[in-house]
Amino acid sequence: MYFAKRNSEEPEIVIENTVVYACESASCNGWMRKDFASENYVCPMCGSQLIEEVRELPKIQTDFNSFK
Ligand SMILES: [Zn+2]
Known part of the structure; x- marks a missing residue:
């Protein structure tokens, strides 16, 4: 049987x-x-x-550090 599980690796917003x-x-x-x-x-x-x-916005997830 296959159970759809909640993906705990899902990035939270x-x-x-x-x-x-x-x-x-x-x-x-x-x-x-x-x-x-x-x-x-x-x-x-x-x-x-x-x-x-100032607004409340979802944080942008970046895969790499782009800070200069
Ligand atoms: Zn305008």
Whole structure:
């Protein structure tokens, strides 16, 4: 008999406070993680200014250490 077991090796999702830049435009949902933001803090979708804020987002799992 085969029993479907819960995979205990499944990576659990970690929620952490993440600094993001969110578009200031109320009609635009554009935002980006600070880690991925370019030096020009403008919305990639509409070009408006981005406002720094903190959101609870799933932590990005990386297989290698990419810190410089
Ligand atoms: Zn925008």
